[in-house]
Amino acid sequence: MQYDRKKKLSPIIIALDYPDPEQAICFSKKISPQQCQLKIGQELFIKSGKKGFKIFLDLKFYDIPNTVQKSVYAVEKLNIWMLSLHISGGKNMMLSARSALYPYKKNVPKIIGVTILTSMEIVELHRVGIYASSVLDHVTKLALLAKKYKLDGVVCSPWEAKTIRRLIGKNFIIVTPGIRPKTTQYHDQKRVMTPREAIRSGSDFLVIGRPITQSNTPYMMLKKILSDINS
Numbered sequence: 529m530q531y532d533r534k535k536k537l538s539p540i541i542i543a544l545d546y547p548d549p550e551q552a553i554c555f556s557k558k559i560s561p562q563q564c565q566l567k568i569g570q571e572l573f574i575k576s577g578k579k580g581f582k583i584f585l586d587l588k589f590y591d592i593p594n595t596v597q598k599s600v601y602a603v604e605k606l607n608i609w610m611l612s613l614h615i616s617g618g619k620n621m622m623l624s625a626r627s628a629l630y631p632y633k634k635n636v637p638k639i640i641g642v643t644i645l646t647s648m649e650i651v652e653l654h655r656v657g658i659y660a661s662s663v664l665d666h667v668t669k670l671a672l673l674a675k676k677y678k679l680d681g682v683v684c685s686p687w688e689a690k691t692i693r694r695l696i697g698k699n700f701i702i703v704t705p706g707i708r709p710k711t712t713q714y715h716d717q718k719r720v721m722t723p724r725e726a727i728r729s730g731s732d733f734l735v736i737g738r739p740i741t742q743s744n745t746p747y748m749m750l751k752k753i754l755s756d757i758n759s
């Protein structure tokens with residue numbers, strides 16, 4: 529793992545994809561900030577920072593530069609740890625997001641760029657008019673743009689983590705959803721890996737939702753994943 533060795537953050541980010549804020553709050557009370565970070569998505573945009581968790585606000589901004597700049601400026605006030613936007617929003621959108629944080633000196637949120645969703649394969653890319661030779665090729669191009677236009681890192685699948693790490697180096701955060709422990713179902717995810725393999729491929733943080741939140745024993749599952757990673 530490359531990112532934040534000194535701060536010793538857990539590599540797990542749990543996707544709190546609950547329809548009801550009460551369920552999310554109840555779940556978060558049973559785990560600790562030492563075990564994981566939490567990801568708040570579009571379904572559940574609540575403030576869970578109260579318990580001391582670092583919050584990844586995964587709203588995946590994708591809009592004109594002015595709108596994204598204002599959005600980033602607004603969410604900075606929420607004391608979040610990390611936020612996401614789509615790299616395909618382009619150079620000016622990424623630079624505008626960064627410029628929204630210039631007035632702040634300390635504890636600014638990390639800006640992470642989404643490459644290609646982990647639910648997509650090459651056929652789907654072609655269907656939406658992206659005629660890349662491979663998913664890896666396109667994800668790599670987007671990651672290089674993210675670096676060039678001042679993002680702190682990317683969201684990609686664990687399949688691409690090794691290549692991005694090799695090309696961009698240590699000082700770049702790699703966040704990987706599409707994590708599936710052995711024997712759990714894939715759901716809508718396509719480019720998946722086990723937690724242990726994903727860490728070994730160079731991921732800094734693994735975003736894990738349903739395998740934990742829909743498990744009959746979520747706390748045991750989280751503990752097992754952490755112990756698999758560390759063994």
Ligand SMILES: O=c1ccn([C@@H]2O[C@H](COP(=O)(O)O)[C@@H](O)[C@H]2O)c(=O)[nH]1
Nearest residue numbers: 543569644645646705706735736737738
């Ligand atoms: O490419 C992406 C970007 C974001 N996500 C998000 O991660 C979680 C994954 O949840 P699982 O239940 O473990 O599949 C979810 O909140 C997505 O919005 C992603 O999966 N892929």
